[in-house]
Amino acid sequence: MKIYTGSGDRGKTSLFSGERVAKDHERIEAYGDLDELNSVIGALAASLPHPAEGVRPELEAAQAVLFEIGAWLATSPGSAAAGLLPPVDPQAAAALERSIDRMDAALPSLGGFILPGGSPAGSWAHLARTVCRRVERRVVRLAAAQAATPGDESMQRSIVYLNRLSDYLFVLARHLNRIQGSAERLWKR
């Protein structure tokens, strides 16, 4: 299959719902950042140390959910195309909560702000968390503009999911640093 179509060479692209929009349209910015998040999670998965292999399926599951959210971001609310999209599954956020609780149970309590970093995998998790927060801000803005239109529920669920994913990535960073023996460094004023 052809990777390129050339139809975006003049700065426009098509939404999933068919509209031609500028490449800096707020929806394109949002799913561009989402794509960045997905790629950073990929880098995180590639850097997992052997004892953390069990985390990989969780990261891949998150990547799959991000694709579903991306389709909603690329679709105008109320469009016929929105009817083709599967709703964002609320169970996905619940699954993250279970993982957060599992990892958190083995972590020391937080004594202040920790400096983002540590082991390579822990650092990727921190970076993923910050990109996730940026995506969340973009999605909140989009959702505010489309409130009470069809698809709104999936946008709200996306916001919940992204919020939980950021928390998950934060706890995961601490978990990865702990199992790799990388001591947490606290912010000292």
Add this chain to the structure above:
Amino acid sequence: METVTAESPGRSGPAAFRTRLLARRPLAASAFELSLAKPAGFTFTPGQRVRVHHAEAARDYSIAAAPGEEIIRLCLRRVATGGLSARLAEIPLGAELVFTGPHGYFTFQASARPAVFAATGTGVAPFCAMAAAGVSGFILLHGVAAQEELFYGDLLREKAAAYVPCLSGGRAAAAGHYRGRVTDYLRAQLPAGAYDFYLCGRQEMIRDATLLADERFPGSLVFSEVFY
């Protein structure tokens, strides 16, 4: 006909099905139609495609029949010796084939704007599925090099508000045929306005038609399915 393993990655990828080749008929010198048995449990929306797996190759083909029909019809161009299309032009009737699907989102979405279906060659296949399933009132542009390639003209003419064969090669066009490419028609003939464009087939046509939509038909929607 049973379902074999779902093999695509991800959470719930399209299933794989076994089918049999029931019939084959020529459509033009280098194009032919395959009729496949419809496996139990296989459903699709007009405009979707299947991925045929055969002899270690996997290629996508749009379904050219309506979901209500008993067979799956595919419309293929024989493009290369040794490639899957050439093999499918020759495998014996009754042969078993495996496909996954349905794939894709190139489906018709009714709107207040007129729909323009633009195809090159076998790119007309998804529009045949839509027409056979009852979609009507569209403007259909079929770009081909020669008149004999205007397959499925009867079905499409019956359902279209305007059926416009666009002949890019050969002699002067016959009555009712446009002499030129699909994109020439869009540039010079289609009245200004907002449309829902559905573009299918060659990448160059899709690129040029999309850029024309941006320039000449603001407010239009563009959906596309690139074959090659």
